[in-house]
Amino acid sequence: MSVDSAAAAAGAYALADDRPVRFLVLADGHFGPMTSKTANACIRYSPDRVVGVVDSVTAGRTTEQVLGFGGAIPVVATLEEGLALGPTAVLVGIAPAGGQLPQPWRETIAAAARRGLDVWSGLHYFLSDDPMLADAAAAGGARILDLRRPPADLVVSTGRVRDVASTVILTVGSDCNIGKMTTQLQLRDAMRARGQRVAFAPTGQTGILVEGWGIGVDAVVADFIGGAAERLTLQGATQGDIVLVEGQGSIVHPSYSGVTYGLLHGSLPHAMVLCHQPSRTTIYRNDWVPIPPLKDLITLHEAVAAPLRPAPVIAIGLNTFDLSDEDARAAVERAQDETGLPATDPVRFDPAPLVDAITRFHEARIAARG
Amino acid sequence: MSVDSAAAAAGAYALADDRPVRFLVLADGHFGPMTSKTANACIRYSPDRVVGVVDSVTAGRTTEQVLGFGGAIPVVATLEEGLALGPTAVLVGIAPAGGQLPQPWRETIAAAARRGLDVWSGLHYFLSDDPMLADAAAAGGARILDLRRPPADLVVSTGRVRDVASTVILTVGSDCNIGKMTTQLQLRDAMRARGQRVAFAPTGQTGILVEGWGIGVDAVVADFIGGAAERLTLQGATQGDIVLVEGQGSIVHPSYSGVTYGLLHGSLPHAMVLCHQPSRTTIYRNDWVPIPPLKDLITLHEAVAAPLRPAPVIAIGLNTFDLSDEDARAAVERAQDETGLPATDPVRFDPAPLVDAITRFHEARIAARG
Numbered sequence: 001m002s003v004d005s006a007a008a009a010a011g012a013y014a015l016a017d018d019r020p021v022r023f024l025v026l027a028d029g030h031f032g033p034m035t036s037k038t039a040n041a042c043i044r045y046s047p048d049r050v051v052g053v054v055d056s057v058t059a060g061r062t063t064e065q066v067l068g069f070g071g072a073i074p075v076v077a078t079l080e081e082g083l084a085l086g087p088t089a090v091l092v093g094i095a096p097a098g099g100q101l102p103q104p105w106r107e108t109i110a111a112a113a114r115r116g117l118d119v120w121s122g123l124h125y126f127l128s129d130d131p132m133l134a135d136a137a138a139a140g141g142a143r144i145l146d147l148r149r150p151p152a153d154l155v156v157s158t159g160r161v162r163d164v165a166s167t168v169i170l171t172v173g174s175d176c177n178i179g180k181m182t183t184q185l186q187l188r189d190a191m192r193a194r195g196q197r198v199a200f201a202p203t204g205q206t207g208i209l210v211e212g213w214g215i216g217v218d219a220v221v222a223d224f225i226g227g228a229a230e231r232l233t234l235q236g237a238t239q240g241d242i243v244l245v246e247g248q249g250s251i252v253h254p255s256y257s258g259v260t261y262g263l264l265h266g267s268l269p270h271a272m273v274l275c276h277q278p279s280r281t282t283i284y285r286n287d288w289v290p291i292p293p294l295k296d297l298i299t300l301h302e303a304v305a306a307p308l309r310p311a312p313v314i315a316i317g318l319n320t321f322d323l324s325d326e327d328a329r330a331a332v333e334r335a336q337d338e339t340g341l342p343a344t345d346p347v348r349f350d351p352a353p354l355v356d357a358i359t360r361f362h363e364a365r366i367a368a369r370g
Numbered sequence: 371m372s373v374d375s376a377a378a379a380a381g382a383y384a385l386a387d388d389r390p391v392r393f394l395v396l397a398d399g400h401f402g403p404m405t406s407k408t409a410n411a412c413i414r415y416s417p418d419r420v421v422g423v424v425d426s427v428t429a430g431r432t433t434e435q436v437l438g439f440g441g442a443i444p445v446v447a448t449l450e451e452g453l454a455l456g457p458t459a460v461l462v463g464i465a466p467a468g469g470q471l472p473q474p475w476r477e478t479i480a481a482a483a484r485r486g487l488d489v490w491s492g493l494h495y496f497l498s499d500d501p502m503l504a505d506a507a508a509a510g511g512a513r514i515l516d517l518r519r520p521p522a523d524l525v526v527s528t529g530r531v532r533d534v535a536s537t538v539i540l541t542v543g544s545d546c547n548i549g550k551m552t553t554q555l556q557l558r559d560a561m562r563a564r565g566q567r568v569a570f571a572p573t574g575q576t577g578i579l580v581e582g583w584g585i586g587v588d589a590v591v592a593d594f595i596g597g598a599a600e601r602l603t604l605q606g607a608t609q610g611d612i613v614l615v616e617g618q619g620s621i622v623h624p625s626y627s628g629v630t631y632g633l634l635h636g637s638l639p640h641a642m643v644l645c646h647q648p649s650r651t652t653i654y655r656n657d658w659v660p661i662p663p664l665k666d667l668i669t670l671h672e673a674v675a676a677p678l679r680p681a682p683v684i685a686i687g688l689n690t691f692d693l694s695d696e697d698a699r700a701a702v703e704r705a706q707d708e709t710g711l712p713a714t715d716p717v718r719f720d721p722a723p724l725v726d727a728i729t730r731f732h733e734a735r736i737a738a739r740g
């Protein structure tokens with residue numbers, strides 16, 4: 001695997017290559033369904049590229065046993081054990097709040113780089129700017145790839161996406177870390193299986209890792225959030241009649257709402273899919289903020305979109321991973337009853353209700369354009 | 371004048387010093403009421419520190435003649451003429467969309483630095499990172515101060531401002547470049563004249579220049595917009611019973627709304643003052659976006675604040691600089707009638723209606739806390 005260096009410098013990664021990449025995922029102490037988002041998406045959507053996970057807590061189990069997917073990929077306790085699995089690269093598999101690199105990880109990453117393994121990272125903290133890691137990589141002949149490093153030539157958004165013919169669908173959420181990327185990837189795969197020409201526009205390090213291009217919109221200079229979203233949407237429109245833009249955060253999240261909001265006004269979606277985890281009642285790590293009812297969230301999203309480009313919420317994507325099958329089905333029915341919209345958990349169940357809603361919306365929009 | 375270098379590195383500028391600074395403001399081709407925001411605020415709020423303005427278009431006039439304030443400060447055509455006025459520093463007096471430095475300005479700034487003048491800049495483009503300018507400054511023994519360079523240790527916001535006792539007031543707007551900073555500075559001065567203990571929390575390069583501390587929230591990494599706003603509000607609360615947070619952009623501005631929204635959710639105001647320019651009907655440089663009616667803007671702002679901390683809009687600040695006295699008075703009355711709130715132009719008229727509204731709100735809040 002090689003990354004075109006000019007594209008990498010611009011923040012656009014072309015991951016396709018003849019040489020296979022074999023990731024050893026670093027997630028020590030944090031490997032689990034809710035704590036290793038980057039690792040989990042890579043394991044779910046690119047399991048062939050993962051040879052193992054380092055986590056001393058769950059060592060001895062498989063990713064299937066820890067996450068419920070990923071098959072027999074082993075979890076090992078140490079970097080040394082992981083090296084025996086034949087990786088070509090390590091992947092920093094978590095993205096802690098604030099993006100700082102836990103100090104013990106620096107040592108592990110440096111050791112891997114000295115052994116010649118490339119280092120892939122989606123952290124805010126750019127590993128290639130860390131002299132110790134840069135020295136280790138140089139010593140080992142390894143590369144450090146910071147997926148979140150933004151393009152150097154971003155500009156502010158100016159509504160240019162209004163010129164494209166494609167239908168733009170944005171996932172929004174009642175909270176962060178709730179399935180906005182996963183929903184779009186499930187929809188992408190289901191729509192491609194139907195023969196639809198669809199593009200996924202990645203806005204975070206994990207999506208970039210899965211798709212091979214994108215911009216981490218939370219890592220750009222704040223004035224350019226909208227401009228990054230605009231560029232991603234325009235790029236997606238060259239690849240699909242329907243562009244599925246990866247949402248970020250929530251417009252009611254006290255830490256990340258600025259990014260969420262700028263992404264909404266930069267991508268100017270024609271319609272939105274609202275993602276929610278029924279078991280949550282307050283915002284993740286901010287229990288002083290109650291999650292509003294779904295109907296109120298729909299009203300709020302439609303109200304803030306309207307002054308620039310009116311966009312309805314047309315479906316609900318639920319994340320029911322922590323519910324029984326019976327409770328999950330009840331949650332889907334309750335969401336449908338509460339909102340009057342199609343709903344499902346697109347990972348646990350058939351994503352068809354969401355695919356149908358988007359397809360109907362797209363076809364009606366095309367028909368209205370004549 | 372000296373800037374504490376550690377504070378400067380952290381983005382917090384301590385401008386107070388025994389040595390007087392004498393600015394020559396660079397605004398060539400852009401000096402005017404609507405085009406040189408940074409220059410204008412410096413001239414309005416620190417006229418004693420400005421010896422002249424360079425602008426070949428309005429050269430020969432005074433700032434009073436061009437802007438309507440600033441007295442007899444002369445506008446000259448060239449840097450050479452300006453040097454005769456005895457400046458100690460040049461101030462880059464405009465902040466173009468996107469923050470890029472116009473190429474001819476680089477030459478002028480380098481020439482000034484080579485002559486030993488310090489360079490103050492609020493641009494996104496950090497002048498101290500420009501090798502040509504850094505070399506020129508080194509050659510002239512001058513310093514380059516990038517007011518927008520953010521602190522290196524920002525974190526995400528987590529609602530910590532809920533712990534402070536001070537009343538937090540944020541200006542919001544129907545558009546960018548409409549008077550959100552100016553309104554707060556007029557209120558600051560009027561409240562201080564009444565003996566109230568009030569702080570102004572600067573969120574942009576011009577406010578930082580005027581007040582002597584602050585963070586340019588549009589220049590931070592996007593994930594930290596809220597965290598920067600939180601830090602500024604906490605800092606302001608150490609200085610005032612009432613904290614006037616400088617607003618940025620607009621939640622209906624297609625380029626800047628993400629910053630505006632993150633600032634709102636990071637500062638968590640108790641109440642908002644809505645700023646508007648009656649003569650505008652569409653968003654600045656984005657005429658595809660109509661400015662919603664004031665009542666709709668109030669509803670929208672209160673709706674997006676409510677999930678985190680309910681905050682009413684309690685007054686309207688108008689910018690009537692381009693209206694006749696008669697039309698300005700009519701605009702104030704119309705805004706009052708439309709919204710049922712106190713309104714005035716706090717620059718043109720007595721800011722008392724806004725000061726009274728904030729004072730009443732603050733006193734009622736203190737009384738309710740017991």
